[in-house]
Amino acid sequence: MSIDLAAIRAEFPLLKRKINGKRLVYVDSAATSQKPQSVLDAMDNYYTTQNANVHRGVYTLAEEATSAFESARARTAKFIGAQDPHELVFTRNATESINLVARTWGYQNLRDGDVVVLTEMEHHANIVPWQMLSAERGIIIRWIPITSDYRLDLSDIDALLDGASLLAVTSMSNVLGTVNDLEKLVAAARSAGAKVLVDACQSIPHDPVDVVAWGADFVAFSGHKMMGPTGIGALWARRELLEEMPPFLGGGEMIRDVRKDGFTMNDVPWKFEAGTPAIAEAIGLGAAVDWLSAVGMENIAEHERALTEYALEQLTSAFGDEITIYGPQTAEGRGSAVSFLFNEIHAHDISQVLDEDGVCVRAGHHCAKPLMRVLGVPATSRASFAIYNTFEDVDALVEALHKAKTFFAR
Amino acid sequence: MPGLEDLYREIILDHYRSPRNRGELPTPPALSAEGFNPLCGDEVVLYLNVDAEGNVTDIKTGGQGCSISQASTSMMGAAVKGKSIAEARQLITAFKALMSIHESKLEGGDATAATEEAIAGVRLGDLEALQGVVKFPVRIKCATLAWNTLTQILDESDSA
Ligand SMILES: Cc1ncc(COP(=O)(O)O)c(C=O)c1O
Numbered sequence: 073m074s075i076d077l078a079a080i081r082a083e084f085p086l087l088k089r090k091i092n093g094k095r096l097v098y099v100d101s102a103a104t105s106q107k108p109q110s111v112l113d114a115m116d117n118y119y120t121t122q123n124a125n126v127h128r129g130v131y132t133l134a135e136e137a138t139s140a141f142e143s144a145r146a147r148t149a150k151f152i153g154a155q156d157p158h159e160l161v162f163t164r165n166a167t168e169s170i171n172l173v174a175r176t177w178g179y180q181n182l183r184d185g186d187v188v189v190l191t192e193m194e195h196h197a198n199i200v201p202w203q204m205l206s207a208e209r210g211i212i213i214r215w216i217p218i219t220s221d222y223r224l225d226l227s228d229i230d231a232l233l234d235g236a237s238l239l240a241v242t243s244m245s246n247v248l249g250t251v252n253d254l255e256k257l258v259a260a261a262r263s264a265g266a267k268v269l270v271d272a273c274q275s276i277p278h279d280p281v282d283v284v285a286w287g288a289d290f291v292a293f294s295g296h297k298m299m300g301p302t303g304i305g306a307l308w309a310r311r312e313l314l315e316e317m318p319p320f321l322g323g324g325e326m327i328r329d330v331r332k333d334g335f336t337m338n339d340v341p342w343k344f345e346a347g348t349p350a351i352a353e354a355i356g357l358g359a360a361v362d363w364l365s366a367v368g369m370e371n372i373a374e375h376e377r378a379l380t381e382y383a384l385e386q387l388t389s390a391f392g393d394e395i396t397i398y399g400p401q402t403a404e405g406r407g408s409a410v411s412f413l414f415n416e417i418h419a420h421d422i423s424q425v426l427d428e429d430g431v432c433v434r435a436g437h438h439c440a441k442p443l444m445r446v447l448g449v450p451a452t453s454r455a456s457f458a459i460y461n462t463f464e465d466v467d468a469l470v471e472a473l474h475k476a477k478t479f480f481a482r
Numbered sequence: 483m484p485g486l487e488d489l490y491r492e493i494i495l496d497h498y499r500s501p502r503n504r505g506e507l508p509t510p511p512a513l514s515a516e517g518f519n520p521l522c523g524d525e526v527v528l529y530l531n532v533d534a535e536g537n538v539t540d541i542k543t544g545g546q547g548c549s550i551s552q553a554s555t556s557m558m559g560a561a562v563k564g565k566s567i568a569e570a571r572q573l574i575t576a577f578k579a580l581m582s583i584h585e586s587k588l589e590g591g592d593a594t595a596a597t598e599e600a601i602a603g604v605r606l607g608d609l610e611a612l613q614g615v616v617k618f619p620v621r622i623k624c625a626t627l628a629w630n631t632l633t634q635i636l637d638e639s640d641s642a
Contacts, residue, residue: 417549418547418548418549418552419548420522420524420547420548420549420550420621420624421490421548421549421550424486424489424618424621425486428485428486435522436521436522436523437522437523441523444523450523450524450525450546450547451522451523451524451547451548479486479490480490480495482495
C-alpha cells in the first residue's frame with residue numbers, strides 16, 4: 073500500500089507555518105513530533121463536551137470522561153501489542169516511566185552490589201535514574217560499549233550480563249539512529265536471569281512494535297514523540313511485576329481504602345497513578361495511536377526508511393569528507409535520526425544558519441553525554457524524519473547546508 | 483528579522499577561528515574554573531594569574547563550543563589580560579548589561595538607567611560586536627558563558 077503524502081501533510085496544521093517567510097522544514101521529530109488535527113480535536117472535544125474528573129463521579133459527564141480516558145489506555149495498550157490494557161500505566165513521559173521502575177521495582181529488588189547493565193548509547197533518562205539508585209543503594213552499573221560502526225558491541229554480552237539483575241536498553245538510539253537487536257539482547261538477559269527494560273521512545277513512533285514479542289519486562293515511551301501531546305507517557309510492564317511492585321507516588325486514586333492507621337492499594341494500573349491524571353492528554357494519545365494505526369505502521373516504517381536512505385545518500389554525495397555521519401552509514405538496521413558534524417562548523421552554528429531557511433534541526437548533545445564522550449565530540453546536528461516529511465525536505469536540508477558552508481567560508 | 487550577519491560579525495568569526503590566549507596555566511598559582519552550558523554542552527575553562535596588586539597578569543582559555551561561546555571567550559581573555567580585578571569586574575558588568583539592555587528592548591521595554599550606567603565609561607571595544615547576539619535570545623547564554631565563569635573565579639578568589 074502506498075500513502076498519500078499530501079493528504080497526510082494536510083492533517084498537520086503546524087506544517088503550514090512559514091519561518092522567516094520560508095516553508096517550514098521540520099526535521100526534528102526525534103525531539104518531538106508535530107500533531108495531527110485529530111489529536112488536537114480529541115483534546116478539544118474532551119474539554120468542550122466531556123470535562124469532568126475521572127473515576128470519581130456517577131453523573132453522565134464523569135462517566136463519559138472516565139470511559140474516554142480508559143478507552144485511550146486500552147487503545148494505546150493494543151497499539152503496542154499488550155494483551156491486557158491494565159498492564160499500561162500512564163505517566164507524564166518516558167523519563168517518569170523509567171524513574172517509576174527505578175523507584176519501585178529498583179528499591180524493592182536491588183541492593184548493594186547488584187548489577188544494572190546499560191549501554192553507551194542511552195539517553196540520560198535511562199542513565200540518571202540508575203545512577204541515583206547507585207548513589208543511594210550501591211548498585212553497580214555496567215556499560216555495553218559501541219563498535220566503530222555505531223552498533224552495540226555484543227561480543228562480551230554474556231560476561232557483561234553475568235549476575236546482572238536488569239538490562240536497561242534503548243530500542244533505537246536517538247542520536248545514532250541505530251536500531252538494537254532486542255531479540256539477541258533479551259535472550260542474553262534471560263539466560264543471565266536479568267529483567268529487561270526497553271526505552272522504546274524512538275521505536276514506537278516509527279516501527280510496528282509488539283512488546284510481548286520483544287519479551288521485555290518493562291517498556292517506557294512518551295506520547296509527544298508519537299503524534300500525541302506532551303504531558304503523557306506510559307510504562308508497560310508484565311502484570312505479575314506490576315502486582316508485586318510497591319506504589320510510586322501516594323495520594324488519591326492509587327488507594328482502595330485509607331484509615332488513620334494506614335492505607336490499602338488500588339489495583340494495577342491505578343495504584344501507580346496517584347492524583348488526577350493528564351486526562352485530555354491521555355485522550356489525545358488515544359487519538360494519536362488511532363491516527364498512526366490508520367496510516368499503518370508498516371507504511372510509516374517504509375516511507376521513513378526511504379527518506380533515511382535518500383538523506384544518507386544525498387548528504388554523503390553532496391559533501392563527501394566534509395560531513396561525518398555518526399551512526400550506521402546505510403538505512404540498514406537504523407531509524408530516521410541522522411546525526412552529523414559538518415565542515416568543522418559547530419552544530420549550533422549550523423542550526424542557526426539552517427533556521428534562516430526554515431529548516432529545524434536539533435543541535436547539541438541530545439541528552440546523551442556519555443555517548444558524546446565516547447564519540448569524542450561535544451555536540452552534533454541531528455535531522456530526524458517522520459511520516460509527514462518529504463524528499464523535498466531532505467533537499468532543503470542539503471541546500472541549507474550548502475548555504476552554511478558558503479557563509480562560514482567567507 | 484535580524485540577519486545572520488548581525489550575529490556572525492567578521493571579528494567574531496576571526497576570534498572563533500584563531501582564538502587568543504588558548505592554553506593552560508599551572509594551578510596553583512593560577513586560579514581556574516570550568517563553565518558548562520548544560521543545554522548545549524558548551525564548555526569553557528579559564529586560567530588566571532593574578533599578582534599581589536590584584537592585576538590579571540596572564541590568562542589562558544580552553545574548552546569547546548559554538549562560534550559565539552568560543553569567540554566570546556577569546557575576546558574576553560584579550561580584554562581582561564593586563565587589567566586589574568576591579569576593572570575586570572567593571573567589564574563583566576558592562577558586558578552583561580550590553581546583553582540585557584537589548585533583551586529588555588526586545589521585550590518592548592527601555593534600557594534601565596542602571597544598565598546604561600554600567601556601560602557608560604567602560605570601553606568594550608571589539609566586544610561590542612557581540613551585541614548582535616541579543617537579537618537571537620537562545621544564543622545569549624553562549625555569549626555569557628565565559629563571563630559567568632570569570633565571575634566564578636573572581637568570587638572564589640575573593641572568598642579565599
Ligand atoms: C531514547 C529516548 N529516551 C528517553 C527520552 C526522554 O523522553 P521524555 O523527555 O519525553 O521523557 C527521549 C527523548 O528525547 C529519547 O529520545
